[in-house]
Amino acid sequence: MLEVKQVSKRYDGGRGVHGIDFSMQRGEIVGFLGPNGAGKTTTMRMITGYLYPTEGMITVDGLSVHEEARKARSRIGYLPETPPLYPDLTVESYLKFVAKLRGVPAREQKMRTAEMVSRLGLTGREKQSVRHLSKGYKQRLGLAQAIIHKPDLLVLDEPTSGLDPSQIIEIRGLIRELGENHTVLLSTHILQEVGALCDRVLIINRGELVMDGAPDEIGARMENRFAVSLEVRGERERVESALGEWAEAKGISAEIREGTKPQVADESAAKSAENLRDSGQAAVLPDALRETSAEAAAEDTDGASPARRAASPEASAHAHESVRALLTAPGQEDFRIELFRFLAAADLPILELHKENLTLEDVFLKLTEDGGASAEEARSVRKPSASSRERAEEEDAGSPISEPSVSEPADPAQKSPTGGERP
Numbered sequence: 352m353l354e355v356k357q358v359s360k361r362y363d364g365g366r367g368v369h370g371i372d373f374s375m376q377r378g379e380i381v382g383f384l385g386p387n388g389a390g391k392t393t394t395m396r397m398i399t400g401y402l403y404p405t406e407g408m409i410t411v412d413g414l415s416v417h418e419e420a421r422k423a424r425s426r427i428g429y430l431p432e433t434p435p436l437y438p439d440l441t442v443e444s445y446l447k448f449v450a451k452l453r454g455v456p457a458r459e460q461k462m463r464t465a466e467m468v469s470r471l472g473l474t475g476r477e478k479q480s481v482r483h484l485s486k487g488y489k490q491r492l493g494l495a496q497a498i499i500h501k502p503d504l505l506v507l508d509e510p511t512s513g514l515d516p517s518q519i520i521e522i523r524g525l526i527r528e529l530g531e532n533h534t535v536l537l538s539t540h541i542l543q544e545v546g547a548l549c550d551r552v553l554i555i556n557r558g559e560l561v562m563d564g565a566p567d568e569i570g571a572r573m574e575n576r577f578a579v580s581l582e583v584r585g586e587r588e589r590v591e592s593a594l595g596e597w598a599e600a601k602g603i604s605a606e607i608r609e610g611t612k613p614q615v616a617d618e619s620a621a622k623s624a625e626n627l628r629d630s631g632q633a634a635v636l637p638d639a640l641r642e643t644s645a646e647a648a649a650e651d652t653d654g655a656s657p658a659r660r661a662a663s664p665e666a667s668a669h670a671h672e673s674v675r676a677l678l679t680a681p682g683q684e685d686f687r688i689e690l691f692r693f694l695a696a697a698d699l700p701i702l703e704l705h706k707e708n709l710t711l712e713d714v715f716l717k718l719t720e721d722g723g724a725s726a727e728e729a730r731s732v733r734k735p736s737a738s739s740r741e742r743a744e745e746e747d748a749g750s751p752i753s754e755p756s757v758s759e760p761a762d763p764a765q766k767s768p769t770g771g772e773r774p
């Protein structure tokens with residue numbers, strides 16, 4: 352529903368954003384991450400039609416945000432970093448004013464205002480002046496003004512910035528709810544927020560998109576490896592040799608790490624079992640153990656029978672031993688099911704198994720820290736579906752800037768009475 356095609360915005364000195372290219376499907380909640388000055392607000396202001404791109408094209412539901420501004424913008428709700436609130440109005444009168452401004456039919460304005468009050472948890476505050484709302488309630492009102500005209504796409508610029516932890520939880524809950532009926536693009540500095548809310552993350556650095564993917568996939572994709580760490584119950588030597596052979600045959604590297612050693616109690620149990628066996632007193636063993644001893648006796652003595660291992664003193668000694676390992680394969684192929692089946696067949700129970708990824712934080716730091724991934728390197732880890740554009744050539748630093756606005760001032764200096772953008 353949103354298409355951002357090769358969009359650039361050049362400010363003085365070559366700052367701004369370059370060749371931003373991505374699309375969003377209906378119903379997605381996408382997190383837009385980047386360090387300060389990376390270009391998040393610039394991109395969002397262009398998507399919402401408040402700023403004209405120097406190059407490129409943005410459409411919402413096929414409508415150009417800049418050429419069919421009125422129609423396109425009726426489908427977009429925007430919560431800027433500083434919500435465009437009028438402190439002298441009451442909550443109710445402000446919402447009615449915005450409803451009118453956004454073209455809600457006169458007969459529906461009252462009803463829509465009441466709906467927003469109830470949906471955004473503003474009940475009881477209708478007559479309160481905006482000036483006296485807490486920061487959290489101002490943010491609720493900011494969300495209300497963004498959705499009062501029932502847009503399809505919601506663009507939220509740092510919606511939880513400046514809120515206290517309980518307000519953050521509340522606003523996240525509201526965004527999650529809004530995400531059930533809207534497509535949402537939200538910028539944030541809080542990595543946790545992306546994990547908590549978003550299906551997908553876009554990372555922007557120095558004006559260029561450097562990552563596009565699901566939060567839990569981008570770490571693996573960035574490294575182009577599939578890594579699994581696991582803990583297996585069994586004697587170290589046996590686990591090591593079984594895993595090692597399997598991994599080698601599959602071209603997977605296996606690194607055996609520390610495991611747990613048998614407890615002293617287990618060692619003494621093993622000793623007792625050994626003494627019993629040596630003194631021929633198997634008859635006093637508990638029934639279950641006697642059965643396994645009998646089975647073991649009936650088996651060939653190649654040591655492969657699980658029952659024999661269970662009854663043997665060696666097995667008792669290793670009954671609580673476990674081994675940790677890290678298996679790493681090049682590429683993205685998921686080998687967990689095969690591994691599970693192999694270890695089950697070898698009677699080596701898996702106590703724990705999980706995919707090892709770079710965390711979102713690792714990825715973010717790698718991509719954005721000084722001297723982190725260059726735009727060229729970063730492009731190579733973006734999804735294949737993402738833009739394969741060549742970097743737009745840097746414009747002359749002194750080139751003139753044309754920044755016409757559609758119907759709103761493009762200059763951030765022109766703010767609403769509270770310093771926010773005009774609603």
Ligand SMILES: Nc1ncnc2c1ncn2[C@@H]1O[C@H](COP(=O)(O)OP(=O)(O)OP(=O)(O)O)[C@@H](O)[C@H]1O
Nearest residue numbers: 362363366367385386387388389390391392393394
């Ligand atoms: N009106 C403007 N005139 C000149 N340069 C600007 C203007 N607005 C933004 N910039 C520059 O463009 C770059 C991107 O800024 P932008 O505000 O989009 O970043 P951001 O990712 O939203 O940052 P933050 O997280 O700090 O809000 C920065 O280098 C910024 O200084």
